Amino acid sequence: MVEAEAINVDLEIIVQGAQGRSKPELRLWLRMLSTTKLISQEIRRRLRAEFGATLPQFDLMAQLYREKDGLRLGELSKRTMVTNGNVTGLVERLEADGYVQRVTPDGDRRVTVAKLTEAGMTLFAAMATAHEGWLQDMMADVDPRMVSALWSEIGTVKTSANNHLSGAAFE
Amino acid sequence: MVEAEAINVDLEIIVQGAQGRSKPELRLWLRMLSTTKLISQEIRRRLRAEFGATLPQFDLMAQLYREKDGLRLGELSKRTMVTNGNVTGLVERLEADGYVQRVTPDGDRRVTVAKLTEAGMTLFAAMATAHEGWLQDMMADVDPRMVSALWSEIGTVKTSANNHLSGAAFE
DNA sequence: CACGAACCTTTGACATTTCAAATATCTGCT
DNA sequence: AGCAGATATTTGAAATGTCAAAGGTTCGTG
Numbered sequence: 001m002v003e004a005e006a007i008n009v010d011l012e013i014i015v016q017g018a019q020g021r022s023k024p025e026l027r028l029w030l031r032m033l034s035t036t037k038l039i040s041q042e043i044r045r046r047l048r049a050e051f052g053a054t055l056p057q058f059d060l061m062a063q064l065y066r067e068k069d070g071l072r073l074g075e076l077s078k079r080t081m082v083t084n085g086n087v088t089g090l091v092e093r094l095e096a097d098g099y100v101q102r103v104t105p106d107g108d109r110r111v112t113v114a115k116l117t118e119a120g121m122t123l124f125a126a127m128a129t130a131h132e133g134w135l136q137d138m139m140a141d142v143d144p145r146m147v148s149a150l151w152s153e154i155g156t157v158k159t160s161a162n163n164h165l166s167g168a169a170f171e
Numbered sequence: 172m173v174e175a176e177a178i179n180v181d182l183e184i185i186v187q188g189a190q191g192r193s194k195p196e197l198r199l200w201l202r203m204l205s206t207t208k209l210i211s212q213e214i215r216r217r218l219r220a221e222f223g224a225t226l227p228q229f230d231l232m233a234q235l236y237r238e239k240d241g242l243r244l245g246e247l248s249k250r251t252m253v254t255n256g257n258v259t260g261l262v263e264r265l266e267a268d269g270y271v272q273r274v275t276p277d278g279d280r281r282v283t284v285a286k287l288t289e290a291g292m293t294l295f296a297a298m299a300t301a302h303e304g305w306l307q308d309m310m311a312d313v314d315p316r317m318v319s320a321l322w323s324e325i326g327t328v329k330t331s332a333n334n335h336l337s338g339a340a341f342e
Numbered sequence: 343c344a345c346g347a348a349c350c351t352t353t354g355a356c357a358t359t360t361c362a363a364a365t366a367t368c369t370g371c372t
Numbered sequence: 373a374g375c376a377g378a379t380a381t382t383t384g385a386a387a388t389g390t391c392a393a394a395g396g397t398t399c400g401t402g
Contacts, residue, residue, distance in 0.1 A: 024315065025306045028322045029210065035329040036207045037252045039200065042336055044390080049337075054390090056358060074380060081208050083360055088382055090358080110367045110380045132197050139196045141331035146324055151199045153321050158206040160312035165213055166220075215360080225360095227388060245350060257389055259352055264387080281350045281397045 039138060046134055051127050056082065058131070060090050061099065061116060061124045070103070070115030099123060210309060217305055222298050227253065229302070231261050232270065232287060232295040241274070241286030270294060 022030075044055045063079045064071060071079070077087045091114050094100035099120035103113050116124065139147060193201075215226045234250045235242060242250070248258045262285050265271035270291035274284050287295065310318060 023303055023307060024318045024322065025310045025313075026303050028310070028318050028325070029306050031322055031325050031329065032203065032207055033211070034252065035325050035332065036203055038329060038336075039332050040204070041252070041390095042332065045337060048390090054357070072380080073382095081205065081212070082358090084381065085361080085383075086359055093357080108368070108380085112381065132194055135196045135200050136194060138332040138335045139199070139328060140335060142196075142327050144195065146327060147195045147199050150321070150324050150328070151195065151202055153317055153324075154199070154202050154206050156313050156317060157310060157321070158202065158209060161206065161210050161213065161309040164309045164311060166216060212360095219361090225387070243350080244352095253388085254390060255351065256353075256391080260388075279350085279398070283351065 039135075042138065043131065043134060046130070047127065050130060051123065053123070053127060056080070056086075056090055057094060057099075058124075058127055060087070060094065061120060062128070064100065064114060064116045065121065065124045065128070068115075070113040073112050073114060076114060094120070210306075213309065214302065214305060217301070218298065221301060222294065224294070224298060227251070227261055228265060228270075229295075229298055231258070231265065232291060233299070235271065235285060235287045236292065236295045236299070239287075241272075241284040244283050244285060247285060265291070 040055065043058075047053045047055060047058055059080050059082075060076060063076055073087050073091065074084065076082075076091070077084045080087070082090070091100055091102060091112075095102055095114075099117055101115050101117050103115065105111055105113060142150075211226065218224045218226060218229055230251050230253075231247060234247055244258050244262065245255065247253075247262070248255045251258070253261070262271055262273060266273055266285075270288055272286050272288050274286065276282055276284060313321075
């Protein structure tokens with residue numbers, strides 16, 4: 001009944017829109033958005049299926065994994081691009097699951113530092129390996145040179161966007 | 172105290188990670204993700220500030236805007252890449268606000284078709300114009316040729332990802 | 343026509359998300 | 373010491389998000 005190819009084609013047409021009369025920047029944006037959504041959802045599915053974890057949890061643990069001494073919640077918030085209040089809940093649940101530990105340093109009692117536990121490190125290491133594989137798999141049909149080129153070009157986009165944020169640039 | 176440039180640089184370093192030893196596909200993915208997050212958040216802020224609307228609402232209305240006869244909720248779900256259950260609530264709220272109308276066609280009573288109201292069309296038209304401008308603004312520092320190139324290259328990535336989804340490809 | 347399979351949407355349980363307001367703590371200045 | 377302002381986190385309300393299960397409805401076939 002339903003074939004994979006038909007689905008893919010539909011998705012592309014659907015998200016892009018039947019008409020091609022939009023400005024190039026808009027077209028690019030819509031394609032960036034649908035592509036990251038597509039890949040994100042696949043990663044989400046696999047994280048859930050294979051590790052019982054969510055993508056935000058994975059992201060958060062990734063930051064803690066490379067800072068063995070832990071990070072303040074505010075730092076975590078910036079690095080994961082997630083709001084403060086959100087980090088609170090994420091860390092709470094990860095702590096309940098035993099993957100993260102919270103400590104308030106003596107020097108400054110306003111601060112909470114989150115750190116991976118042993119179990120957290122073990123779990124993350126496994127997830128990270130799988131995660132990297134999934135990405136290589138999903139990008140298998142993209143020429144390595146294109147991967148590099150894209151990395152650099154998207155950097156340009158990012159810088160441009162960063163320089164045109166409403167709150168930034170001056171003040 | 173806090174300068175915009177410093178923020179931007181930090182963000183880049185932070186999200187990318189201090190070490191550059193990951194596989195190119197992973198690096199590209201992280202950069203795609205952080206860039207779309209950055210732009211999404213800016214669009215979200217502006218939609219909220221200028222129109223009191225949310226990004227998912229905008230996305231949903233965009234689909235309805237180009238299908239004047241309306242769409243079934245299942246279709247909406249596919250096009251917005253959002254789950255069925257989620258669409259239910261989104262449409263409910265938009266209906267409560269008077270921007271969308273729900274109808275069950277006579278032919279098939281399982282189906283619900285969502286349609287923009289007059290107010291919905293008016294609002295969306297205004298948002299769409301602004302939205303397109305924001306994107307041109309945020310991508311102002313990207314060479315038009317690069318915009319085109321990116322559009323096409325990201326298409327390759329998308330196709331590749333689509334062909335390597337867990338559920339797709341065969342069966 | 344009846345019944346089981348397929349289809350479409352909703353519901354319910356949770357997790358994530360944002361924003362704004364509230365808490366708590368620290369710092370600098372007088 | 374003491375207080376205003378800056379910092380850091382939590383909380384609360386509302387929206388969005390997923391998934392799985394439940395509700396209806398329609399369809400094909402016996």
